[in-house]
Amino acid sequence: MENKKILLVHPEISRTKYDFGGIIDNEPLELEYIWAMLKDAGYEPYIWDGQVEKMPFLMRLNEIKPAAVYICGRTRQEYFMKEYCRSASKLGCITMIGGLHAQHCYKRFYENYVDYVFRSFDIFGILNVLENRALDTVNGLCRRDGSKWVENKTEPFDISRLPRPDRTYFYQHPRYRYLELQPCAHVRTAYCCPYRCKFCYRNSLNCGKYVTRDIADVVDEIAGIECDNIYIIDDDFLFNEKRLQEFIRLVRERGIQKKYVCYGRADFISTHRELMEELKDIGFYYVLVGLEATDDKHLFRYNKKSDLHANGAAVDILNELGINTMGMFIVDLDFKPGDFRAIARWVRRHKLKHAAISIFTPEMSSELYEEYRSRLITRDPSHWDYLHVVAKPKYMSVKRYYMHYHILIGGLFLRAWRQGIYDFIDYKFFIKSIVKNMFRFGG
Numbered sequence: 001m002e003n004k005k006i007l008l009v010h011p012e013i014s015r016t017k018y019d020f021g022g023i024i025d026n027e028p029l030e031l032e033y034i035w036a037m038l039k040d041a042g043y044e045p046y047i048w049d050g051q052v053e054k055m056p057f058l059m060r061l062n063e064i065k066p067a068a069v070y071i072c073g074r075t076r077q078e079y080f081m082k083e084y085c086r087s088a089s090k091l092g093c094i095t096m097i098g099g100l101h102a103q104h105c106y107k108r109f110y111e112n113y114v115d116y117v118f119r120s121f122d123i124f125g126i127l128n129v130l131e132n133r134a135l136d137t138v139n140g141l142c143r144r145d146g147s148k149w150v151e152n153k154t155e156p157f158d159i160s161r162l163p164r165p166d167r168t169y170f171y172q173h174p175r176y177r178y179l180e181l182q183p184c185a186h187v188r189t190a191y192c193c194p195y196r197c198k199f200c201y202r203n204s205l206n207c208g209k210y211v212t213r214d215i216a217d218v219v220d221e222i223a224g225i226e227c228d229n230i231y232i233i234d235d236d237f238l239f240n241e242k243r244l245q246e247f248i249r250l251v252r253e254r255g256i257q258k259k260y261v262c263y264g265r266a267d268f269i270s271t272h273r274e275l276m277e278e279l280k281d282i283g284f285y286y287v288l289v290g291l292e293a294t295d296d297k298h299l300f301r302y303n304k305k306s307d308l309h310a311n312g313a314a315v316d317i318l319n320e321l322g323i324n325t326m327g328m329f330i331v332d333l334d335f336k337p338g339d340f341r342a343i344a345r346w347v348r349r350h351k352l353k354h355a356a357i358s359i360f361t362p363e364m365s366s367e368l369y370e371e372y373r374s375r376l377i378t379r380d381p382s383h384w385d386y387l388h389v390v391a392k393p394k395y396m397s398v399k400r401y402y403m404h405y406h407i408l409i410g411g412l413f414l415r416a417w418r419q420g421i422y423d424f425i426d427y428k429f430f431i432k433s434i435v436k437n438m439f440r441f442g443g
Contacts, residue, residue: 005064006043009050014076025175046066073099079382085097097116117143121157156211157191164221189212192208215246239268259284262284292328324354335393336396
């Protein structure tokens with residue numbers, strides 16, 4: 001391949017009212033892994049991230065004129081991914097699709113302007129495609145063969161094979177953040193999730209196999225990152241007690257002084273107070289906890305393998321230790337008005353400063369999707385953002401459901417405003433947005 005230019009793309013999050021840029025902007029870590037691999041192989045990679053770029057994608061595409069374009073994204077970005085692929089194909093580029101959505105719903109990208117779809121975390125298959133070699137051996141590769149698509153077998157990928165990400169792009173764009181922690185770098189230590197919550201599809205990724213990196217290698221990477229804030233983006237970092245103890249020991253041994261964000265389960269936190277105290281001591285600042293519900297009935301139905309007591313105990317422990325809790329809840333489609341109010345009461349009772357409220361969303365290509373298929377009211381992938389109702393509620397109209405949902409999130413936002421929790425954002429803009437959207441019902 002004479003032209004060695006490869007454009008790596010992460011689409012903008014949204015072009016609608018649901019755009020929370022400036023609150024949480026995620027580093028394009030997947031693209032930085034690929035950048036490092038391509039650079040080492042003699043290619044000339046570029047990144048275009050719609051979260052931070054001011055130049056439109058089409059202008060950047062025509063400016064670089066790459067030989068190939070790789071695009072990754074999530075369900076809500078499907079239309080953007082296809083739009084970009086279509087434009088790149090017209091320019092004569094090799095077009096490749098990857099990322100979480102493609103792994104889970106690869107057949108949705110079987111289009112004549114898409115050349116390859118990757119449904120594995122194995123990034124090294126990209127080199128095979130660029131060099132047109134041994135394509136039938138590439139892990140999880142889907143490729144066009146005339147009017148048909150050929151699908152290779154997918155096997156679990158060993159995360160320890162990944163190169164260190166090249167963070168050149170990250171350092172050039174200090175906007176990446178998690179709430180007030182800015183800039184905030186991403187670190188991944190594991191693929192897949194060891195749990196099997198019914199509403200989540202992440203435990204089916206990587207062929208359902210949970211794999212981890214050597215924790216000493218993780219700490220060494222963190223030590224070398226020129227950023228004081230680290231977001232460990234594993235689906236659940238608080239899992240293996242011995243691994244966490246080794247992490248703590250190595251961070252102390254290296255004298256690393258940073259702030260950390262991670263995911264953790266309530267049942268783990270509620271039974272590991274001393275360990276959480278040690279994590280606080282080395283800099284753990286935010287823990288994102290999937291509380292999901294304020295009753296055991298829903299927790300059981302979600303196969304959460306936890307209970308309401310653990311939820312309360314976890315939040316109380318984190319509050320006592322001074323670790324910020326981001327409590328994540330699901331408003332289910334079987335909710336009645338009182339269920340929405342129950343979440344607000346629970347948040348106040350447990351003095352939960354940060355609460356994220358998601359609308360129950362049956363993931364595409366999952367068992368839940370088939371279960372709710374007859375109730376779907378939209379098939380627009382941009383609505384799969386956990387902020388839209390995609391299936392008919394059981395006890396009320398869609399309009400009334402949205403009304404209760406927006407009253408809930410509006411009330412929680414105003415509570416946070418009074419407490420000064422989000423003083424780093426433009427309150428006026430977001431309050432106007434909430435009030436305006438309260439009467440648009442998710443459109």
